[in-house]
Amino acid sequence: MIWTAFLLCALFSRTRTSPTPPPSALTSSPCLISSSGLFADCLGQQLDSVPWHQLPTTLETIDLSYNKLTAIHAEDFSQFPNLRVLLLTFNNISHIDDNAFLHNPILENLNIFNNSLHEIPAKALQPLSNLKILFMSNNLYKSAKLAESFANFAKLQVLSLGGHLVMGLKKGDFEPLRNISLQTFAIRCSSNLSYYERGSLEVIQTKQMGFDMAIDTQPNALLDMLGDLANKSFTDVKFRNLFEFTYYTGVEDIFQGLVNVTAHRLIFYRGKFNENLLRMLQTPIKRLRLQYIDFARSPSFSDSGAESSITDLKLDRLDLWYISNPDILRFDWRFTWLNGIRQLSIQHVYLNFAPCDAWLEMRDVEILDVSNNRLRDEYIYNRRCVYKGTLPNLRTFNLTNNELTSLRDLSSLTRYFNRMVVMDVSNNKLGSAAYSSGCIWHQNITRFIAHHNEFVSEALLCLPTTVEYLDLSYCNLDQLEMTFFEKATNLKELLLSGNKIKYIPPSWKSPSLQSLELDGNSFGVITIDSFQEMPLLSSLKGGNNPYHCTCELHAFVENTMSKEKVNLTDWPWNYHCYHPQPLLNTLISKYFPGRVACDIRLVILICVATTAVVIIILMVICYIFDLPWYTKATYQIIRAKYRAYQESTTEGVVLFTYHAFISYSHSDAEWVKEQLLPALEGSKDPYRLCIHERDFMPGKWIIDNIIENIENSRKVIFVLSRNFVNSEWCNYELYFAQQRAMGKSFTDVILVVKEPINPGSLPNKYCKLRKMLSTKTYLEWPQQVNQQAFFWAQLRSVLGRPSPVRSRSFSLRSLSLRSRLRSEENRPLESNGGLIASEYKMHPQTSYEKNAIYSPEKWLSCCFFSLLHNSMYLASHI
Incomplete structure (x- = not known):
């Protein structure tokens, strides 16, 4: 807003000293040039001349503020034909060449505020027909009279001029502006105005009017000024330091001229005022701002009751900002002067209490702003006050930037503000758990602003639940x-x-x-x-x-x-x-x-597909390597082990009842009975042998008999023949012997080859047997009779000397059953562990095959089943 910029920069600065300039942004150039080449920032570089030779000619904006320039020469800006904005504030410029801006015809904004010019540079400004904004106040010229060339500035919108050496205004000083409609006009005069001629400001046409002058010694000059503004309309009329050194104590109402002035807002900025300020209550002013004023009651003021109360102050808005003395709130103890105000803003007054009567009198207030006052809970919420029926028209309550801590007290304060819909409590200390419980809010609050507080999550339960807009930003x-x-x-x-x-x-x-x-x-x-x-x-x-x-x-x-x-x-x-x-x-x-x-669906699909493929591969492998047979055998071992464990608690386990267990096929039974048994059991030191037809315990499961007798024998003798390979039960006996050997040593297994067998022709499930035939020394039954004695000697040597064994007991009634235990060869195992078909035969001679050659497939198959055997044995023992 132009007026705001004017207030901050151009009109009201009383000092002429420049602030300490910031450090240079560049090391090689005094100015910072934008990438577009349109803006040059030379602010605060301690320059004593314009560095025009280091700047691009395309510039549209140049900021040379806060430097040490003393003069503006013709060549300084001649190479910048596109220049639109030139800022020269806070320098020490005392001279500007007449043709300094001759080559800048489109310049729109010129700011030479706060320099040392001794006269208005009318000739230098004459070429600037496109000028819209001109700040040239706070200089050293003694007269504010404008040259006729100012009449050519038809586009001018903002103009500020004057300085502390301008002692007064004369009629005709601003005549060139008669036909120019301004947005903002501001004039500054001496702190001790000496004269004002009626009609000086009559020709001014503007929406915002600013006066920076002190009338301590000429208070009646205000009557003439307001007379020149009569019958005109303004958005803002602002007086700065109207009474700079003394309070006005005159009898005459010097503000009576405001009756004829239509102003939307009246601002008093700085100065000294007392209760006489409110004599303007009959004026049509709708908004009044008292800012940075020193307020005090006159020594002659007496509170005479109702007669001294102000009841007719009708304002749309009253702003009390930065009041150095809060007595302004106490000049009428009955606070009746507040009952006609619709918007009340009290900021930076640092109130330490809110009287109960004040709440009752603010019956027309719709917007109440008490932000920036360091208010505490006990200052704003007095438990001795009755708030029911107060502020019946309040819709917006602003409590920002105070020191409030209790949401509970705020809810109690506003409980009866029946029309309040907006509450702003930002920048406080609200939200602690200790003061954020038991809140009862009115049900009309729709907008609650509480950013920059210290909320815990539990404090959310103390907020009004009717809100439509909630701001809890930066609340930790x-x-x-x-x-x-x-x-x-x-x-x-x-x-x-x-x-x-x-x-x-x-x-x-x-x-x-x-x-x-x-x-x-x-x-x-x-x-x-x-x-x-x-x-x-x-x-x-x-x-x-x-x-x-x-x-x-x-x-x-x-x-x-x-x-x-x-x-x-x-x-x-x-x-x-x-x-x-x-x-x-x-x-x-x-x-x-x-x-x-x-994509979890894709992952599941891949997993299912992969699992299916793996299962299929495993099934194929199991089929190729006859894994179901080994699984079934392992299951039988585990069942037998379990039953043996249950029986061992009462019967015990008999170990090494036999010197050897004889495993043979039913077809070889004649050789076993006629050759093997007589040779070992009929010798001088007889061996105790176990054969199924004679020594199996009647009434037991066949699988249990096989496992128990193999484990109770020091050695296991396999009578190998083609019939043995084709016998299902011999296959089981071989497998169980292998599992027994894993827990001990393969030296307990004795292979007797009754007839020649090609290891490569054995099925996959005989992997361990093939390996033993290829790498382990075995006995081969000789067909020549003269070699058979040597065979028996070798077998006895392998069996060792007969060691003492435990006695055995069995019933003869089992013989008939045992004779049926091994039936015809190649008969499968029944589901109930049924009969065994096996017979045995034998012949002697040693044979060694240590260099057998296997194909890669047979070797891998052998390794696979070897690993499988070991795993199943460990599982059965666990």
Whole structure:
């Protein structure tokens, strides 16, 4: 706003000293040139001349403020034909050449505020027909008279002139401005105005009028000034330091001229005032601002009761800002002067109490602003006051930038403000758990602003649940209280920026929420489910959070962008990856994880397919290597072990009852009975042998008999023949012997080859037997009779000397059963562990085959089943 800029920069600075200039932005050039070549910042570089030879000719704006320039020469700006803005404030310029701006015809904004010019540079300004803004106050000229050339500035909108050496104004000083309609006009005169000629300001046409002059010695000059403004309309009329040194104590009402002036707002900035200031109550002024004034009651003021009360002050707005003496609130003890004000703003007055009567008198106040006053809870909420029926028309209550701590006290204060819909308590100390319980709010509050406080999550339960707009930005919230949002069903806009929220719960329900701001928090994960319970959400601001770039986040972004239901207002530049480390500071818009990593359906499909393939491969392998047979055998071992364990608790386990267990096929039974048994059991030192037809315990399971007798024998003799290989039960006996050998040593196994067998022709399930035949010394039964004695000697040597064995007991009644235990060869095992078909035969001779050659397939097959045997044995023992 032009008037605001004028207030801050041009009109009201009383000092002429420049602040300490900032350090240079460049090392090689005194000015900072924009990349476009349109702006040059030379502010505060201690320059004593314009560095025009170091600046590009394309410049449109040059800032040479706060330097040490003393003169402006013709060549300084001649090479800048496109110059539109020239700032020369706070220098020491005392001279400007007449043709200094001859080559700058499109210059629109010239600021030579606060320099040392001894006269208005009319000739230098004459070429500037496009001038719109001209600040040239705070200089050393003694007269404010404008040259006729100013009549050519038809585009002029803002003009400030004068200085502390201008002792007064004469009629005709501003005649060239008669036909120019200004937006802002400001005049500065001496701190001790000596004269003012009526009609000096009559020709001025402006919307904003500013006076910077002191009339301590000429108070009646105000009557003439206001007379020149009669019947004119202004948006603002501002007086600065109207009474700079003394209070006005005259009898005459010097503000009576305001009756004929239509001004939307009247501002008194600085100066000394007393109760006589309010003699203007009959004026049509709608807004009054008292700013930085020194207020005190006159020594002659006496409180004479109702006659001294002011009851007719009708204002749309009253601003009391930076009052050095809060007595302005006490000049009428009955506060009746407040009962006609609609908007009351009291700022930087630092009140330490709010009288009970004041609340009662503010019956017409609709907007009450008491921000920036260091108010504490006990200052604003007096428990001795009755607030019921007060402020019946209040709609907006502003308490920002104070020292309030209790939400409970605020709810008690405003409980009876029946029409209040907006409350602003930002920049306080609210939100602690100790003072945020038991709150009872009026049900009309729809807008609650509480940013820059210190909220804990429990304090959310102390907020009004009728709000539609809630601002809790920068409140150090670390988590959200979902109970509040479930109750705040009307909430449409929620601001939570700049907090420390670490987690966005997926159960966050807010059915009416339309706009949500979550930027600058501490959460790293949001998913598609995070805002599913907010069906009306259309605007989301969630940047500047430490996001974990995961599939869930990618899915949320993809879903949001594709549906276009929710607008990410700060996308994409404020969304970066924080985790994992390789993606640090990567834009989330450039994060594209693999489809397999994120699509759970695809992962399941791949897993199922892979598992199916593996199962099929395993089934094929099992079929090729006859794994079901080994599984079945292992199951039988485990069952037998379990039954043996149960029986051992009562019967015990008999070990080494036999010197050897004889495993043979039924077809070889004749050789076993006629050759093997007589040779070993009929010798001088007989061996105790176990054969199934004679020594199996009647009544036991066949599998149990096989396992028990193999384990109770020191050695196991296998009578190998083609019939043995084809016998199912011999296969079991061989397998169980192998499992027994794993726990001991393969030296317990004795192989007797009754007839030649090719190891390569054995089935896969005889992998261990093939290996033993290829690498282990075995006995071969000789067909020549003269070699058979040597065979028996070798066998006895392998068996060793007969050691003492435990006695055995069995019933002869079992013989008939045992004779049926091994039936015809190649008969399969019954489901109930049924009969065995096996017979045995034998012949002697040693044979060695240590260099057998196997194909790779047979070798792998052998290794596989060797590993499988070991695993099953360990499993059976565990």
